[in-house]
Amino acid sequence: xxxxxxxxxxxxxxxxxxxxxxxxxxxxxxxxxxxxxxxxxxxxxxxxxxxxxxxxxxxxxxxxxxxxxxxxxxxxxxxxxxxxxxxxxxxxxxxxxxxxxxxxxxxxxxxxxxxxxxxxxxxxxxxxxxxxxxxxxxxxxxxxxxxxxxxxxxxxxxxxxxxxxxxxxxxxxxxxxxxxxxxx
Amino acid sequence: xxxxxxxxxxxxxxxxxxxxxxxxxxxxxxxxxxxxxxxxxxxxxxxxxxxxxxxxxxxxxxxxxxxxxxxxxxxxxxxxxxxxxxxxxxxxxxxxxxxxxxxxxxxxxxxxxxxxxxxxxxxxxxxxxxxxxxxxxxxxxxxxxxxxxxxxxxxxxxxxxxxxxxxxxxxxxxxxxxxxxxxxxxxxxxxxxxxxxxxxxxxxxxxxxxxxxxxxxxxxxxxxxxxxxxxxxxxxxxxxxxxxxxxxxxxxxxxxxxxxxxxxxxxxxxxxxxxxxxxxxxxxxxxxxxxxxxxxxxxxxxxxxxxxxxxxxxxxxxxxxxxxxxxxxxxxxxxxxxxxxxxxxxxxxxxxxxx
Numbered sequence: 001x002x003x004x005x006x007x008x009x010x011x012x013x014x015x016x017x018x019x020x021x022x023x024x025x026x027x028x029x030x031x032x033x034x035x036x037x038x039x040x041x042x043x044x045x046x047x048x049x050x051x052x053x054x055x056x057x058x059x060x061x062x063x064x065x066x067x068x069x070x071x072x073x074x075x076x077x078x079x080x081x082x083x084x085x086x087x088x089x090x091x092x093x094x095x096x097x098x099x100x101x102x103x104x105x106x107x108x109x110x111x112x113x114x115x116x117x118x119x120x121x122x123x124x125x126x127x128x129x130x131x132x133x134x135x136x137x138x139x140x141x142x143x144x145x146x147x148x149x150x151x152x153x154x155x156x157x158x159x160x161x162x163x164x165x166x167x168x169x170x171x172x173x174x175x176x177x178x179x180x181x182x183x184x
Numbered sequence: 185x186x187x188x189x190x191x192x193x194x195x196x197x198x199x200x201x202x203x204x205x206x207x208x209x210x211x212x213x214x215x216x217x218x219x220x221x222x223x224x225x226x227x228x229x230x231x232x233x234x235x236x237x238x239x240x241x242x243x244x245x246x247x248x249x250x251x252x253x254x255x256x257x258x259x260x261x262x263x264x265x266x267x268x269x270x271x272x273x274x275x276x277x278x279x280x281x282x283x284x285x286x287x288x289x290x291x292x293x294x295x296x297x298x299x300x301x302x303x304x305x306x307x308x309x310x311x312x313x314x315x316x317x318x319x320x321x322x323x324x325x326x327x328x329x330x331x332x333x334x335x336x337x338x339x340x341x342x343x344x345x346x347x348x349x350x351x352x353x354x355x356x357x358x359x360x361x362x363x364x365x366x367x368x369x370x371x372x373x374x375x376x377x378x379x380x381x382x383x384x385x386x387x388x389x390x391x392x393x394x395x396x397x398x399x400x401x402x403x404x405x406x407x408x409x410x411x412x413x414x415x416x417x418x419x420x421x422x423x424x425x426x427x428x429x430x431x432x433x434x435x436x437x438x439x440x441x442x443x444x445x446x447x448x449x450x451x452x453x454x455x456x457x458x459x460x461x462x463x464x465x466x467x468x469x470x471x472x473x474x475x476x477x478x479x480x481x482x483x484x485x486x487x488x489x490x491x492x493x494x495x496x497x498x499x500x501x502x503x504x505x506x507x508x509x510x511x512x513x514x515x516x517x518x519x520x521x522x523x524x525x526x527x528x529x530x531x532x533x534x535x536x537x538x539x
Contacts, residue, residue: 027190034363039357039361060453061525064450065526
């Protein structure tokens with residue numbers, strides 16, 4: 001198993017930490033992992049993205065141009081990365097703020113209303129965990145218990161009381177993700 | 185006990201410095217290397233091992249602080265990124281001339297000038313051929329993983345003290361910024377006794393010691409140069425490191441170092457899927473360079489592609505190694521652009537297989 005993922009959105013949406021949580025969860029499950037952020041000026045206000053790779057085998061390149069999965073959380077990211085999904089791959093997009101739908105017919109497409117759900121949970125900070133939940137529902141590559149362990153590694157200890165809230169967010173995400181397009 | 189962590193290359197390197205028993209770090213922030221000094225400041229190793237960490241007023245000050253600490257026999261290091269390393273070059277030449285050990289880390293970004301903060305390998309010449317003045321060499325270690333960023337800190341200090349010479353770790357923005365699984369080595373003790381060449385005061389029973397790179401008598405300066413050259417021959421004999429991937433049945437060869445070797449490996453996997461028999465040769469030491477090993481491999485292949493994030497620097501050493509046995513071509517992206525595995529495979533097919 002090798003899953004090559006690009007996660008992209010606005011700075012502040014938790015894009016980089018999503019990738020870190022997935023990678024640390026992979027470490028907890030005995031996988032090889034690699035995480036590579038964008039660190040340019042785009043981080044200061046534009047789009048931020050990171051590549052996360054989780055694999056059973058040693059990982060060659062940490063930087064890629066084609067991905068098994070793209071998780072896009074804003075319109076510029078959808079515009080930039082829709083064409084980078086491998087044929088037969090997966091695209092997940094956040095509904096909120098999108099002005100157009102993805103066009104590809106050769107990939108599986110899912111939408112998630114993670115922002116609205118986070119508002120319902122009275123905590124928009126769990127937005128990215130809702131998205132992670134949605135992703136893991138579609139691609140169950142990691143055990144939930146390992147994701148919780150990974151989350152504990154990424155979160156400083158003083159925030160560990162928030163782990164149950166984040167776990168709840170993952171479950172919410174698993175429940176609300178919707179399939180928009182299936183490859184014929 | 186060994187620990188497994190997920191760490192950024194820069195942070196892992198900083199942690200490795202503490203564990204390698206470094207006495208002092210002197211630095212000045214610059215993207216994409218600032219996490220080294222940030223991590224050390226956060227970690228406050230003075231409490232853990234007594235290691236001193238100081239943000240100097242400039243890169244020039246930092247390298248001269250390294251000179252001072254090294255002159256006292258201490259394990260001292262500094263780190264920066266390309267424009268900052270250029271500023272340190274005078275100091276590195278003095279350290280080499282005075283035969284002082286130290287570790288210098290360059291997390292390379294694209295130049296020339298201030299260039300951009302994105303990754304590059306365009307400081308190969310500066311590191312390997314001597315960016316400062318005078319006939320000196322610096323051992324240059326090129327990590328391709330976060331794990332190697334850690335391991336080379338320990339190795340770098342060991343080599344620096346073994347040969348009393350500056351050692352450079354030539355990282356780049358990819359290796360520095362990426363996170364990978366890393367196994368940290370156990371805490372090493374700091375040196376407690378000053379080596380006999382260290383300037384720590386003339387106590388009874390201790391000969392006086394002078395650390396200097398100045399010899400106004402040419403006869404004496406030539407002796408210094410001959411001693412340095414003899415040392416460099418020893419380094420070339422003992423310290424070469426490289427890695428080969430799928431070279432046994434290879435009809436074509438790619439040569440790449442650092443992060444470019446990782447991307448080239450992906451291109452190699454893609455080529456193998458298409459039935460193209462290509463191998464990868466990765467120098468881990470850029471000085472001393474693995475000329476002989478590469479020369480032997482050149483006997484068996486129909487062409488060599490050197491892949492770099494620069495306009496063609498290591499390719500000159502590849503050509504020296506191959507020595508006309510087979511064709512050598514270069515493929516590079518620069519200015520902070522990262523070549524994709526697809527582009528590298530395409531270059532291999534166009535320049536080497538079809539060329």
